[in-house]
Amino acid sequence: MEKITAAPAIQTLTLDSNLGIPNNPSLPVLMYASAIDATAHDPAKAFEALFGANGWPPQWRYGVYDFHHYHTRGHEVLGVYAGRARLMLGGPNGHVIEVNAGDALLLPAGTGHCNLESSDDFAVVGAYPPGQEGDINREPATPAQIEQIAHLRFPASDPVIGHRGGVVEHWRK
Numbered sequence: 388m389e390k391i392t393a394a395p396a397i398q399t400l401t402l403d404s405n406l407g408i409p410n411n412p413s414l415p416v417l418m419y420a421s422a423i424d425a426t427a428h429d430p431a432k433a434f435e436a437l438f439g440a441n442g443w444p445p446q447w448r449y450g451v452y453d454f455h456h457y458h459t460r461g462h463e464v465l466g467v468y469a470g471r472a473r474l475m476l477g478g479p480n481g482h483v484i485e486v487n488a489g490d491a492l493l494l495p496a497g498t499g500h501c502n503l504e505s506s507d508d509f510a511v512v513g514a515y516p517p518g519q520e521g522d523i524n525r526e527p528a529t530p531a532q533i534e535q536i537a538h539l540r541f542p543a544s545d546p547v548i549g550h551r552g553g554v555v556e557h558w559r560k
Contacts, residue, residue: 394548394551394552394553395419395420395421395422395491395547395548396419396420397417397418397419397548397552397553397557398417398418398420399415399416399417399418399557400415400416400418400476400482400484401415401416402416402476402477402481402482402498402499403477404528405477405478405479405480405481405499406478406479406480406527407478407526407527407528408455408457408477408478408479408481408497408499408527408528409457409459409497409528409532409533409536410457410477410478410497410498410499411495411496411497411498411536413495413537414462414495414557414558415495415557415558416476416492416493416494416495416498417492417493417545417553417554417557418484418486418490418491418492418493419490419491419492419493419547419548419553420489420490421489421490422434422437422466422489422490422491422547423437423466423489423491424489425467425468425469425487425488425489430468430469430488430489431448431466431468431469431510431512433468434466434468434491434512435466435512435514437466437546437547438464438466438512438514438546438547439514440549441544441545441546441547441548441549442516442517442542442543442544442546443464443514443515443516443542443544443546444514444515444517445512445513445514446513446514446515446520446521447512447513448468448510448511448512448513449510449511449513450472450502450505450509450510450511451465451472451474451500451501451502451505451509451511452501452502452523453501453502453503454501454525455475455478455479455499455500455501455525456499456500456501456523456524456525457478457496457497457498457499457500457524457528458494458496458497458498458520458521458522458523458524459496459497459522459524459528459532459535459536459539460496460519460520460521460522460535460539461496461515461516461519461520461521461522461539462493462494462495462496462515462516462519462539462542463493463494463496463498463513463514463515463521464491464492464493464494464513464514464515464546464547465491465492465493465494465511465512465513466490466491466511466512466513466514467486467487467488467489467490467491467492467509467510467511468488468489468510468511468512469488469508469509469510470487470488470505470506470507470508470509470510471485471486471487471488471505471506471509472485472486472502472503472504472505472506472509473485473502473503473504473505474486474492474500474501474502474503475499475500475501475503476494476498476499476500477498477499478499481499483503491546491547493545493546493547493553493554495558496519496535496536496539497528497533497536514546516540516542516543518540519539519540541554541558541559542554542558
């Protein structure tokens with residue numbers, strides 16, 4: 388596993404609901420610049436090992452869909468292991484961010500996300516806390532889905548930092 392000698396800087400972004408995308412006004416998006424050394428051998432494995440060691444079993448390797456979608460059954464962490472992308476968070480006319488290999492992004496359940504533009508090699512590792520999953524929702528959220536998001540269990544640790552911060556610090560009410 389790749390060693391992190393210092394916790395990466397975390398930026399937060401809180402999003403209100405937007406055109407049927409519920410987002411998560413209680414929990415901010417957490418953005419970790421340079422969470423791993425992307426020049427190391429096999430950065431995808433480095434992210435998988437990091438997430439797994441922090442209690443977030445990696446589930447898949449892929450990109451980010453080029454349509455607005457959100458998840459109601461799981462908080463999702465994305466580890467960018469190759470390339471770069473411009474992503475829109477929060478739904479149509481939302482907040483545009485740029486991510487590069489080595490960055491990680493933690494999306495609380497309900498957060499809309501969409502790939503606006505990316506390099507040909509853009510790829511991420513996706514992971515969820517135990518017992519959670521990334522269902523794909525594109526339609527406006529129903530009251531039942533909003534309720535499900537509100538009652539989704541908090542993860543026990545941060546996927547990037549573990550018990551030292553991140554979720555532990557920013558997601559506690």
